Every structure is written in C-alpha cells, then in structure tokens.
Amino acid sequence: MSDAALCHPLPAPVPAAFRQVPVPGGNLACWDTGGGGPAVVLLHPGTGSHAVWGYQQPVLAAAGYRVIGYSRRGHMGSPATDDPGCAAEDLAALLDALGVARAHLLGCAAGAIVAFDFALAFPDRVARMVLACTHMGLEDADYAALSASLRPQGFAQMPGDFRELGPSYRAANPEGAAAWLALEHAAIPAGRVEQRRLNRLDRAALGRLAMPVLLVGGDADLWAPPPVFRIFARALPGSELVILSECGHAAQWEQPEAFNAAVLGFFGRR
Template structure:
C-alpha cells in the first residue's frame, strides 16, 4: 500500500489499462519482470454524458464568468480547463465527482465560451479571477483540478492563496514557461509544430485510431471554446516555476499521459520530484487531453488520491 512520504512504484491494473503511480521523494527502479500491462485492445470510451448542473453568470469586478455548480454539502472540486477548452468540456467529470459526494464547479476563464472577453488594458489574472469566483460562491477552500493551461491557474492560485487549497491536481501541464521545463519539450517550439492540427497535438494516436466519435466531439468543443472571443490567454498570476512550486505544501497530484506530445512524462516527473510528498500517475496510451481520452482512469486517480491523502 502506498504510504505518503515514501517513494514507491506501483503498477496497478486499471479500467481498460494500467497506471503508474509514483509518490514521495525518490523513485526506486521497478524490476522489468514486474512491469506487466493489460494487453487487451482498448475499447472506445462512450461519449460523455451531458452537463446537467445549473449554469449561470458570476458578475465579478468588471467582468463575468460563466460557470456551473452541482451544489451539495460536500467539499468543493473546481475544474480548470485547458486553453483548447472551456467550462463545457467536463462531461466525464461532473457526474462522476458529484456521485462521489463532492460539490463540483466548472467555469470558463475570461476569453473563453460564455465568459467576458479579455480586456488588454485591464487583463487581471486567472488566479485572481478564481479567487473572486470562490468568494462569489462562498467557497473558502477547494480541491483544484487543472488541465494544461488550467494547471497554470491552479498552481498560481495555490502559490498565492495556499490556505484556500485543500489539494491540487495538475494534469498534462507545463505550469509556466520555465526554461528547465521547455528544455524537455523542444518540438513544441519548432515552427512546424504550430501548423499541426490541434487534435494531432493533443489526442494520442490510440485515441484518434479507435474513437472517431469522441475525436469529432472534442474538435467541436474546441471549435466552440472561445465563443466569439479572439485567441489569447490571460496571465495566470505568480509564475509556477520549478523553484516556486517547491513551496507547495498541500497534497499534490501530477497526472501525465505516456503519449503526451506537449508535456511528456519527464515534465511531470520533474514537478513530482520537486514538490515534496507529491504523487505522479502516468496514464497508458494517453495524450495531452487525459480528462477526455482516459476519463475513467483520470477520475479514479483523482478520487483515490483524495481518499488516500485526506483519510
């Protein structure tokens, strides 16, 4: 059994595959003979259920944020979307986390579908916008789950207002433009990279090969993710550099996909080795959109983490 503060390698059969879990400060090499994975072919994930939680606008300090909220008396989980998404992408997570007893909130950052456009003269930060939304919803502390660009916001918020964060999950994310991180992903800085379709950049070959319906819906949600707003990302707040995240003291989980072309596992491994007592889960045959490609494994990794670290 995993024990916080110790580093172990656990290969566990999961739903449709296996997940590699690392926790603690140093990794021990696992014997090759123990690295057995389910060799059965992946089955396409069913399309996500519709979002059913009530949605509305939070009118904050000169801007609006579109959000949905399942309500309930359980601890709050706030979902922070990637740059290619919006608050509409969390169909796989909303019902699953609510069924586990949590109050689940998803929202669109400024410049994304349903929320206000960014104001170049007064852009604010996405971390402070999150603070204002939590104040608006009267949420003092929350579990934060950030994917990709949403991880920038989650980590910056956790650095600035640590007392308001129960746990933080950072999935498939760079966290900041730290040179140590960029050195591990040279391809994304090449001119040809920007010409690749987003679904090629973000969805694994396995997913694109077996789930054409899911790929089409992902592309549709991406096409709608900005609404009528022009492209561009709001500043996150305090940069979550490698040096900065060493200050994080709340329980932290890093999630990576083994086929992530943007933030491959060495990036998440660097973060997990930096944040004392953190954990790392690597999802098999999974690209940059882990919440979408392997939702059952993604959700279970987070729920198991919350149960284990808050027991």
C-alpha cells in the same frame, strides 16, 4: 489496451445551476452542482471551456462532491475584456461569489497553470490539487529550452486534435475525437486571452506548494511526456505521479475511467 477500452460513452450529467459570476472588470460563465459536500473546481485546458468536463461532472457529483466548472475570460460564455485580468484573481473572486472558502482544484493543461498560480497566492484556499497534462508554464531557462525542443516549429499551428489527442485515441475512437474537436472549436469564439500571473512559476515555486498534489500525465503527450512530469515530481517533494498509457494531452477525455479513478482516490484520501 484494447480498442474497446478507449471508447467511452458520455454519462448523463447531473443537474447544475448555470450563472454569470461577476469578477473585476468582467463576468465568468459558471455551473455549480451545489450540495453540502467538499467543493471541487475544474479548470479547463486552453483549448476548452466549462463544457469539457462531461466525463468528470457526474462521477465527482455521485461521489458526494460539489462540482464547479467555469470558463476563463475569452472562453465559451465568458466575454473577453479590454483588460484581460489575472486568472488566479478571477478564481478567487469566483470562489468568493459562490461562498466557497476552500476547495480541491483539478486543472488540466493551461488550467493546471492557473491552479498552480492560485495555489501559490492563496494556499489556504486549496485542500488538494490535481495538475494534469501540462507543461506547467515553468519559467526556468533550462526547462523552457527543453520543453521547446520537444516540438517542431509550427507545432502550435497544427490541427488541435493532432496536438492534443493521442494517436491511439484518434485511431480507435474517431467519433470521440470529433466530439472533442467540436468542443474545441466552440471554446474560444473570439481568440484566446492571455491573462496575467501573480507569481513567477518555476521549479522553486513548485517546491513551495504545501498542499497534497497529484500529477497526471499521458505517455503520448507531445506537450509534456513522462520525463517532463518526472521533473515536476522531483521538484515537488511528497507529490504523487500517475502516467496513463496510450494517452495524449487530454487525459480527462481520452482515458476518463483511469483518470477519474486516480482523481477520486486522491481527493478521497485523508
């Protein structure tokens, strides 16, 4: 891959309506492109917010989708609350408020964990689901030990761009890395909120997902390298797996053309 292939100017966004959506005990910042096409809900990483989808929003909208992005509690525009609530229940309340009965879900990193939990609890509300660049939050003891062994002590305290962005991207696109870091710094103004789950998330739970699932990983992802994604694929019969080359934990930002092509091909399938 050439250096030029790693440098992607942000496309112009399409118009979207911004609003605060009430959920039990709080409000979520949300944007919605509207339209009559199938809905796609974007679930941001733990380092992000509704603002991190600049490479996806216009592309999905141009393909005819109604694109919805929102911030979970404690992230940009969505105040933290005394009761952190449940992220899957918040998503259900958001869809109800927007009049969306069923949607495609695209979750990255921590957002993929929320999508996983939501799909277990509300399977009839999920058409197709993309789970990208995530350790999936699996609670199996052997998997948790394996996952923890991949990163040294103190890794979570290392700079965000080192943890999340692959070295190829940081070397070839320092301006893009700086733009990503600015979004990360703005994403969580008052500290991360740990929300409740509705389900135990383990390999058996992956096997209960009935909707079509696309797994997308990066070959330089320090959180979930390709062998970890193959664990997920084996636990998810019928799932599809795409591994992007020279890509870290932020595939939607580092490799947007390849990422978007995989997502559009998957969502567009009948």
